Amino acid sequence: MTFRTSTSARPRVQAGIKLARLLELPEGDFAKQVRELEANVFFRSLMDARVISVQPYANAGFTARRFGGWELSTASDGVSALDGRGELAELLQRIGQERFEECFLREASFTDEERARLCGISREEVSRLRDMVTSLYVQEEFDSAASVPAPAKTYSAVAGITVDGGKPALAFFNREIWKGRYQVDEEMRGKMIETLPAIDAKRVDKFLRDLELLDRRKTTLYRVLEALIETQSQFFVSGDPDQRQPLTQRDLSDRLDISPSVLNRLISNKSIQLPWGLEAPLKVLLPSRKAMIRSRLHDLIRESPESSDPELAKKIDRLYGVKLSRRSIAQYRADLGVGNSRNRSRVSSALTA
Secondary structure (H helix, E strand, O other): OOOOOOOOOHHHHHHHHHHHHHHHOOHHHHHHHHHHHHHOHHHHHHHHOOOEEEEOOOOEEEOOOOOOOEEEEHHHOOHHHHOOOOHHHHHHHHHOHHHHHHHHHOOOOOOHHHHHHHHOOOHHHHHHHHHHHHHHEEEOOOOOOOOOOOOOOEEEEEEEEEEEOOEEEEEEOOHHHHOOEEEEOHHHHHHHHHHOOHHHHHHHHHHHHHHHHHHHHHHHHHHHHHHHHHHOHHHHHHOOHHHOOOOOHHHHHHHHOOOHHHHHHHHOOEEEEOOOOOEEEHHHHOOOHHHHHHHHHHHHHHHOOOOOHHHHHHHHHHHHOOOOOHHHHHHHHHHHOOOOHHHHHHHHHHHHO
């Protein structure tokens, strides 16, 4: 049986396909689409005729991206990359951005001894930073002569979070994309269309539909980022991953009145630069309650491997105000691939023997 799309439905289907592709585009590719659209002769004509205008986004600035030329890899989903109070974040601040890029990002021929001498840190610290780079980033082309192939999926950095006066704020990397949103004056549009031949009127309409799709992608992402800053403000200011608030994709899509599938496509390959310089996928700012408890339980087990399930339940309750049954603790341990206290004690004894 063959299904045919009706003539009236076909434009909507095509628009939906175009929007889906735009939502998933990395920032560099999306910037190219914006450049091409604004280079179109219709764009200048419609601007001059006051049919379209560009309105700036409120409360958004611009910044240069740290560690330019690198993309966040799928290996960086771990919570440790979020911690702004951790030793790695302190090491980065102590070394400084320029020296870190020189020794760890742009020059593969340095030995660990040379890195340690140039950065004023120990060999052990060099090794830990090198491991972080391996797990967090994949190198793009710095020149045409040498390149490292990217993994199947990398994250595209959208913006950075700055903290000013104890409040987080957005700072975008790509001014071309984020200089403003497109607005159409429908009255001026109608007047202009009336003066055009039918074929030109259709071309203008198509151009404005494409413009609308680009604007939907920009505006939806901006609203998502605003909501994440509002919800996770304590985390951005403190640097403490435990200060993140539970927020699922469904919760956020309901709050913004957008389709869950639209939100999923939009954030699936986007990242954000945290105030302390590291980048994180947007999805780590959308932790479920279960994921957060599991992460906290993992930290408690690592700190006190001898603790039994009832003891862990009491600690979770005392520290985080969450009551869990022994069965729930056991399930979370299974999710983490962690044995019970007896098995953990045996492993610990074997390692110290």
